[in-house]
Amino acid sequence: MKHSQPPRRDFLRYMGTLALSAPAVAAANDQDKVTFPPIYDKSEKPEQTEPPADPWNERVGVAIVGLGRISVNEMLPAFAQSKHAKPVALVTGDRAKGLKIAHQYNIPEANVLDYRDFEKLAQIPDVQAVYIALPNGMHAEYTTRAARAGKHVLCEKPMANSVAECQQMIDACKKAARS
Template identity: 45%
Template sequence: MDNRRTFLKKSGLLLGAALLPFPSCIASSQRKLGVALVGLGYYSRDLLAPALQQTDHCELRGIVTGSPEKIPVWQKKYGIKDSNVYNYQNMHEIVNNDDIDVIYIVLPTGLHAEYAIKAANAGKHVWCEKPMARTAEECQQIIDTCNKNRVKLSIGYRMQHETNTQKIMTWAETKPYGNIKNVISEAGYNGGTINPWKLKKEMGGGAIYDMGVYSINAARYSTGMEPIAVTATQSTQRPDIFTEVDETTSFKMEFPGGIIVDGKTSFGQNLNNLEVTAENGWYYLRPMQSYSGVQGKTSDGLVLPPMKKNQQAVQMDDDALAIINDTQVLVPGSEGMKDIHIVQKINEAAATNQRILI
C-alpha cells in the first residue's frame, strides 16, 4: 500500500497535469480571491463568514441562497453587492462574474455533487465541505468536472490544516515512538437539535457521514496508510427519530502490518478522541476535531498546545494560496473520495454483518 506521502505525490501529479492553464479571472496574484458561499445555514453563518473576515488571501464577496429573507441581512453585515447575490436557479450565471473566484459548497451532503459540478462548470474554483458526497461515484464526477474545466478542487477538511493534526500526520512517517500498533478514533456529539436533513438517507444523513469521516480520515492520516478491510455495527437508542440512518456506528479498520483502528461515531454520544499506541510509547489528541482547542500529549510528557489561529481561516487561506500560486491543494478531491468509499464499505459491513474488503 502507498503511504500518505506517495499518495499525495501521485494525486498532485495527476491534478497538476489537469489544472493548467487557470481561468483568467485570477490572473493577478496581488488581490484577494472572491469567495461565494452556497448555502447560508449555521456553518456558513456562524463559522465560515466570520472566518473569512480573518483571512489574508480571500474575502466574502458573494452568496447563493434559496431564502430571500436572508439576503438583506447578509448584505448589510458583509457589504455584498446586489450583482453578487444568486439563488439556486441562476447560480450558473456566476460564470460572468469576475468578482467571484471561488465557490464554496456548504449544502447538505446529498446536494454537494450537483452544486459542485455547477460551480466547476461556471469556471470557478471549488471548495466543497465534507463529507464530499454521498457516493464515491459522485465524488469522481466532481473531480472529473473540475479537471475538465481546469479549476482547483479542495475538500473542507479543516483538521488537516490544524497544527497538532499535522504533527500527528508527520509522526505517521517519522515514527518517533516506533511502529504504530493500534489507534482509537472517535467523533460524535450528543445534545441539541439534529438538523432534519441529517436524518434523511437520500440527503447523506447519518452519523457515519456527518461525524464518521472525522474518525475515518484520522485513522488514515494517523497511520499514513490505507485500510484493507472493515467490520462494523450500527445501532440507535432513538428508533423513532433514526428511522433511515445510523445514530451510532462502531467499526474496526484493518491496516497493513496488523494495525487495528477502533473507530466510533455517534449522534448520541460525545466523542472527540484520537489515541495512537506505538511500540515505544503513545500520544493522543483530545479533543481531536473541535472548532478550537485541539490539543494533546505524548507518553514522554510532550504537550501539544492548541493552535491560536481560527481553523477555518487557516484552511481557506491555505486553499487560496494554492490557487494564487498554482500549487497542489492540501486536501484534494481524491482524499475526500477515499473516505466516502470507506463509508460505503462500513455501511455494507454493518448491513451484512460481514468483514468487507476495501
C-alpha cells in the same frame, strides 16, 4: 449502560469543563512556572511569522453557497478575518436572509443569487472560488455546476454520498481546469 454510570453527555460536559478550567488553574500558579531566558539578544530583529495581508482587491473572491449554520456562524466570519480571501457573493433560497447577510459583509445586492440563478456566478468576475456548504446530497450537483461556471471549489465534508459522485466532482473540475 449501567445505572450506576453517569450518562455519556454528562461525562463529556464534565470533562469539557475540567479541560477549560485547567488553564485557569495553571495561571493561578504563576509563581511555580518554569521559564527560560530569551535565546535571542534584544538587538536582534524578531522573525516575521505571518505574511502580510493581501490588498483587498487582490484577495480571492469567494461565493458562499448555502446560508446555514456553518456558513453564517463559522465560514463568513472566518472569511471576513482572512488576509487572503473575501466573501463576494451569496447563493441562497431565502433572498431576505441573503440580503441581510450581504449587508453585514459589504457584498453587493446584485451578488446575492438564488439557486436557480447559480450559473450567473460565471458572470461575476470577483468570484474566483465557490464554497459549498449545502446538505451532502447536493455537493456533487453544485460542485459540478461551479466547475462548469469556471470557478474553483471548496466543498464541505463529506465530499459526496458515494464514490461515483466524488469521481463526477473530480472529473468536472479536471475538465474545467479547476481545483
